[in-house]
Amino acid sequence: MSQKLTCVGKRITQKDVLLKATGEARYVPDVRLPGMLWGKVLHSPYPHAKIKKIDKSKAEKLPGVAAVITVEDAPKILWARSFRDMPMAPSGALQRADEYILADKARYVGDPVAAIAAVDEKTAEEALELIEVDYEQLPFVLDPFEAIKPGAPLVHDYAKNNMAVHLTPPPFLVKGDVEKGFAESDVVVEEKFFVSKQVACQMETQSCVASVDSSGKITCYSPCQLAHPFRRELGKMFNVPVGKINVINPFVGGSFGCRLSCHNEPICVLLSMKTHKPVKLVYSKEEDFISIDTRTPHYYTVKMGFKKDGTLNAMNLDVTTWAGGYLSRAQLAGGITLIWGLGHYRCPNMNGSCDVIYTNTTVAGAGRGFGNPAIMWGVEEVVDMAAEKLGMNPVELRLKNTKQTGEMANMGLPIESSYIDDCIREGARAIGWDEKRGKNKGGNGTLKRGVGMATMTHCSGAWPLLIEHSNAFIKFNEDGTADLTVNPGSPGTHIWGTLSQIAAEGLGIPVEDIYIVTGETDKTMFDLGSHASRSTYVTGNAVLEAARLAKKQLLERAGKILSESPDDLDVRDRQIYVKSNPEKKTSVANVCSQAIYNLKGDSMNISGKSSWCSHYNSIPTAAYFAEVEVDTETGEVKILNFVTAVDCGKAINPMTVEGQCEGGVQQGVGYGLTEDYVINKNTGAVESNNFTSYKMPGTMDMPETTKTIIIDKPDPKGPFGAKGVGEPGLVGVAPAIGNAIHDAVGVWMKDLPATPEKILKALMEKSPQQD
Amino acid sequence: MFRTLKPFGYFEPKTIEEAIGALSVHGAKAKVLAGGVDLVPRLRKRQAHPEYMINIQQIEELDGIIKETAEGLRIGALASLRSIELSPLVKKNYFVLHEAIHSIASIQVKTQGTAVGNLCVATPASDVAPALLVLDAKFRIVGPSGEKTVPAENFYLGVGQTVLQPNEIITEILLPKPQAKTGGAFLKLVRTAADIAKVNAAATLTMADGACKEARIAVGSVATTVLRVKKAEGVLKEQKLDLKVIETAARAAAEEVKPISDLRSTAEYRKETTRVLVKRALEKALERAKA
Amino acid sequence: MKKEIINLTVNGTLHEISVEPQVTLNEVLREQLDLTGTKLSCGAGECGACTVLIDGKPELSCCTLAMTANGKDILTIEGLARDGELHPLQKAFVECGAIQCGFCTPGMLLTSKALLDENPDPTREEVKSYLSGNLCRCTGYVKIVDAVLAAATEMNKGGK
Ligand SMILES: Cc1cc2nc3c(=O)[nH]c(=O)nc-3n(C[C@H](O)[C@H](O)[C@H](O)COP(=O)(O)OP(=O)(O)OC[C@H]3O[C@@H](n4cnc5c(N)ncnc54)[C@H](O)[C@@H]3O)c2cc1C
Numbered sequence A: 001m002s003q004k005l006t007c008v009g010k011r012i013t014q015k016d017v018l019l020k021a022t023g024e025a026r027y028v029p030d031v032r033l034p035g036m037l038w039g040k041v042l043h044s045p046y047p048h049a050k051i052k053k054i055d056k057s058k059a060e061k062l063p064g065v066a067a068v069i070t071v072e073d074a075p076k077i078l079w080a081r082s083f084r085d086m087p088m089a090p091s092g093a094l095q096r097a098d099e100y101i102l103a104d105k106a107r108y109v110g111d112p113v114a115a116i117a118a119v120d121e122k123t124a125e126e127a128l129e130l131i132e133v134d135y136e137q138l139p140f141v142l143d144p145f146e147a148i149k150p151g152a153p154l155v156h157d158y159a160k161n162n163m164a165v166h167l168t169p170p171p172f173l174v175k176g177d178v179e180k181g182f183a184e185s186d187v188v189v190e191e192k193f194f195v196s197k198q199v200a201c202q203m204e205t206q207s208c209v210a211s212v213d214s215s216g217k218i219t220c221y222s223p224c225q226l227a228h229p230f231r232r233e234l235g236k237m238f239n240v241p242v243g244k245i246n247v248i249n250p251f252v253g254g255s256f257g258c259r260l261s262c263h264n265e266p267i268c269v270l271l272s273m274k275t276h277k278p279v280k281l282v283y284s285k286e287e288d289f290i291s292i293d294t295r296t297p298h299y300y301t302v303k304m305g306f307k308k309d310g311t312l313n314a315m316n317l318d319v320t321t322w323a324g325g326y327l328s329r330a331q332l333a334g335g336i337t338l339i340w341g342l343g344h345y346r347c348p349n350m351n352g353s354c355d356v357i358y359t360n361t362t363v364a365g366a367g368r369g370f371g372n373p374a375i376m377w378g379v380e381e382v383v384d385m386a387a388e389k390l391g392m393n394p395v396e397l398r399l400k401n402t403k404q405t406g407e408m409a410n411m412g413l414p415i416e417s418s419y420i421d422d423c424i425r426e427g428a429r430a431i432g433w434d435e436k437r438g439k440n441k442g443g444n445g446t447l448k449r450g451v452g453m454a455t456m457t458h459c460s461g462a463w464p465l466l467i468e469h470s471n472a473f474i475k476f477n478e479d480g481t482a483d484l485t486v487n488p489g490s491p492g493t494h495i496w497g498t499l500s501q502i503a504a505e506g507l508g509i510p511v512e513d514i515y516i517v518t519g520e521t522d523k524t525m526f527d528l529g530s531h532a533s534r535s536t537y538v539t540g541n542a543v544l545e546a547a548r549l550a551k552k553q554l555l556e557r558a559g560k561i562l563s564e565s566p567d568d569l570d571v572r573d574r575q576i577y578v579k580s581n582p583e584k585k586t587s588v589a590n591v592c593s594q595a596i597y598n599l600k601g602d603s604m605n606i607s608g609k610s611s612w613c614s615h616y617n618s619i620p621t622a623a624y625f626a627e628v629e630v631d632t633e634t635g636e637v638k639i640l641n642f643v644t645a646v647d648c649g650k651a652i653n654p655m656t657v658e659g660q661c662e663g664g665v666q667q668g669v670g671y672g673l674t675e676d677y678v679i680n681k682n683t684g685a686v687e688s689n690n691f692t693s694y695k696m697p698g699t700m701d702m703p704e705t706t707k708t709i710i711i712d713k714p715d716p717k718g719p720f721g722a723k724g725v726g727e728p729g730l731v732g733v734a735p736a737i738g739n740a741i742h743d744a745v746g747v748w749m750k751d752l753p754a755t756p757e758k759i760l761k762a763l764m765e766k767s768p769q770q771d
Numbered sequence B: 001m002f003r004t005l006k007p008f009g010y011f012e013p014k015t016i017e018e019a020i021g022a023l024s025v026h027g028a029k030a031k032v033l034a035g036g037v038d039l040v041p042r043l044r045k046r047q048a049h050p051e052y053m054i055n056i057q058q059i060e061e062l063d064g065i066i067k068e069t070a071e072g073l074r075i076g077a078l079a080s081l082r083s084i085e086l087s088p089l090v091k092k093n094y095f096v097l098h099e100a101i102h103s104i105a106s107i108q109v110k111t112q113g114t115a116v117g118n119l120c121v122a123t124p125a126s127d128v129a130p131a132l133l134v135l136d137a138k139f140r141i142v143g144p145s146g147e148k149t150v151p152a153e154n155f156y157l158g159v160g161q162t163v164l165q166p167n168e169i170i171t172e173i174l175l176p177k178p179q180a181k182t183g184g185a186f187l188k189l190v191r192t193a194a195d196i197a198k199v200n201a202a203a204t205l206t207m208a209d210g211a212c213k214e215a216r217i218a219v220g221s222v223a224t225t226v227l228r229v230k231k232a233e234g235v236l237k238e239q240k241l242d243l244k245v246i247e248t249a250a251r252a253a254a255e256e257v258k259p260i261s262d263l264r265s266t267a268e269y270r271k272e273t274t275r276v277l278v279k280r281a282l283e284k285a286l287e288r289a290k291a
Numbered sequence C: 001m002k003k004e005i006i007n008l009t010v011n012g013t014l015h016e017i018s019v020e021p022q023v024t025l026n027e028v029l030r031e032q033l034d035l036t037g038t039k040l041s042c043g044a045g046e047c048g049a050c051t052v053l054i055d056g057k058p059e060l061s062c063c064t065l066a067m068t069a070n071g072k073d074i075l076t077i078e079g080l081a082r083d084g085e086l087h088p089l090q091k092a093f094v095e096c097g098a099i100q101c102g103f104c105t106p107g108m109l110l111t112s113k114a115l116l117d118e119n120p121d122p123t124r125e126e127v128k129s130y131l132s133g134n135l136c137r138c139t140g141y142v143k144i145v146d147a148v149l150a151a152a153t154e155m156n157k158g159g160k
């Protein structure tokens, strides 16, 4: 790509960020509609219970209460919080619809069983304590291995032995003969791992404001970042035409996976239907912890066999996915671990399996990185274990096995571009690998130091596993500015800024002249939504195509004015000029206004519209390097330095890429070291239900230095060469830390989070001679 | 689960007498409110159900003044954790208290929360309490029958329980003058920096003629209350302090504690790291006593 | 419960407000004064999203009964810019990429303001330490700390 870029590649702040600095940005909890009521949800205190009877009379009598609803009031139709209409390839199977808006039977502590609308929040909360539910407690099962035993309590009648689904890798990841492959390997490592139920911890709690007017029109303010699929689901749920529903995404206070589902929105809509008034429903942070989707946890075994020279010869993954009381995206989150894990390195013999098992626990769904952080924790630890056995430098061992451009990528398509080797080399240099690895450099007394690394490949959208469909519309205004209409939600990823930069570059006008129209399904065309690191890549390509079409129209009009062929014209600095004679020009504004206000009878609003479907998938790659200091007397880990080297194609906005990676480090440090979702074994209750019991890293827990290296080499398929980068930031953080801990003190951590308790125990079990 | 608080009556006494009067009338139904950092979230979580809230912040006789007296240092009941942390007097003469409060992460919590409030919550994980135990603090308490002074050591009865009656309030924290050649240190283990302790330890050592004249060690989060580990202290007394003696004392401390396993840590880990923290705190205190 | 009248000066304007005693300052700001820039996340003192400056000091509006703020001077995010001119901290947050979803931002900005009022020339470590009660899930804090340091530099240049 030899063209000179004027806007792509620049550190530009997305326009609306200003409103977040002044407090003007309104999030769902800040929305207030005239005559609005407040909603409140009653959650089951039991992990498994039949709801025999709900007496709502006392609550209804409380002055100010407008409605109390239970499963009796809800449509008798099963729905899927992660949306039925998302077809999954290759079978085209849909997400399973397995829940009612309010529970018929409580399947986890936190399952919504009733809801209230009242004049204010205080009254709604007071009424909550007046609802009398007659529960018949049922035997429950929390652990997936207990759940599949014959005779275990059944979470859903349809799922025998609580097995929601048994999955095998897609055909392109079942290769050769695994047993033979292991037999012919010189070093075989097999280890068991557990990755925890990380909570999104988005700062804005789950909220909804819904309004159903007399015509039946539903307006739903929601943070759900799959606005169009969500609208379709709402339509099916309430048997309402999709055109009668407007899903509005105002500002969204973080997602990290949890906004891929809808949660209390259907309840809020139902309350509004019953009361004929707008209703606002805002969860407390505790409700968030117990009742919105967490990252999906898994137990798994990684087995990898290597030849003496380090060539990966065989690999097998057996995954047990610990789903909650409803399936949400746990099925995909489970299945896709096989794709990430088996698809990362070149390997002639491989196979795997994944069982997805219902339990009476909080629903597990999507989490940033979607299964990739989970499986790469184990895979990258096993690679380091093998390196130790082979006597090889882990950097060299990885370089030996990374896939290159043209080879088959994780999703079964050819790799469009991969600069993973550059990531590994540049990251290693930045952390000081050669000087530090295995040398306890700077360690002192009980404080031992080490460095470790990990790698990953991810995706830009989920094609060909999911449809990848986005739309963009660009229209020029009279003054030469342009409106860009798109609809990926923006939970803080600055996607609107990125798309504006793509549009500006494509149109040849300054980014200040691009105005985003977004956030409402009424105003926008279909977009699958923000997930799977897809928006820059898929919506971005849609925007680029729309820009190409709009620019074509613009130059055609300009050609008439300048009496030149459109092919000889181009746009720069708000001017359209003749390429061979730049002095001959007219302004974009002039062309646009003449096109709109025009007495010749050929008025037009210059515009471009594109429906984009990806038929390829460019993979971002990355390498992560951690330098840690471990206190051998307390097991505490301090992260000194962290380096992420990321190959996300051309960085449309390096500041945004850094931001995504730095944020990923925070989440990865939490995943690796501190975040632990604790469920009481006797009651099924969530004990880690606030920020005091569930610890995510704060300012002081972050590495002393965090560096992001952007390889910045364009991909042939992405818009201006960009690939996705929303999720990669987090994927390899925990394993890089885990491997650094081993370098420092010689113990392998296998279960997340790797707490000081576990590290100290491992150190004490390790025989002293090994020191 | 909740976001709003349940209704209660509110009273802003202007004198201690009025406050005690109100508390005496309402008994256990009333609650003293200081900074509210502990109490307000507990109201929201429906873990406390007072019918009356007695805000003591407007009482004219109460203040947040930190000043030197003939006996030592006096800290008013309304002194915020932050003002104590920043006090030059505290930094100079009672460094272990500064260090303890410094270990509490949130500036907002420290700005709003009082030290007395922290003590009254009576969590065994308090960082303030171990420091006050090794500084030999006393609390001035006023009730219907007048005033009394209770040593910090005798204040705690159990988790969330103290000798304080529902109709009594603490008016001051009193610290004796530090002895010459005394050094102190506070250490804490946490899950993330902004966390209450898994284990904490405070120690002061007073040296004379190269031997330990007095040793005080207090630990938190390893029993139902913060506590002095007196056997460990006994190991040090009158001894020349070398690494071996310190290690013996640290082991004794670990023997004296009765930790449990909970969300934050395991009993095993707490016992082991009590030894480590006590050892390190003693080493640091010794260094500072010598300085 | 009986309502009481309190006086709050919020962003320089005196408001006479009638509240029930259990109402928090957070609710008064958000629900009565429609100053929704002050957020509520944990409601338990753990996250700092609800931070406002009370008489210049950073406090948690979720842990403060409105009654106890009677007569006090309160600064919320809406009052940080003066006469349409952004505070240097706001400018720096916007320019340095310190804002992603923005939900922690009002609390971060006000806590940072308190820091710079107290310590106009902080070190990186001091900034981290002062912001340790403010959680952010998006940014990894790196650019937030950068922004505070950039604002301090700007203000010390006399750019105030
Ligand atoms: C996020 C967070 C983190 C924290 N981290 C730490 C930490 O790391 N280490 C640590 O030690 N603490 C920590 N704390 C606890 C904090 O220090 C206390 O909650 C705070 O100091 C309580 O003081 P307050 O003035 O706000 O008390 P309030 O909440 O007003 O009152 C607390 C209790 O004390 C009683 N009380 C208050 N004053 C008096 C008085 N004068 N006489 C009689 N009774 C009185 C009240 O009735 C109430 O029962 C943390 C708290 C939070 C919210």
Ligand code: FES
Residues within 6 Å of the ligand: C039, C040, C041, C042, C043, C044, C045, C046, C047, C048, C049, C050, C051, C060, C061, C062, C063
């Ligand atoms: S909302 Fe007040 S500290 Fe979290």
Ligand code: FES
Residues within 6 Å of the ligand: A203, A253, A254, A492, C098, C099, C100, C101, C102, C103, C104, C105, C135, C136, C137, C138, C139
């Ligand atoms: S920017 Fe999203 S929480 Fe901080």
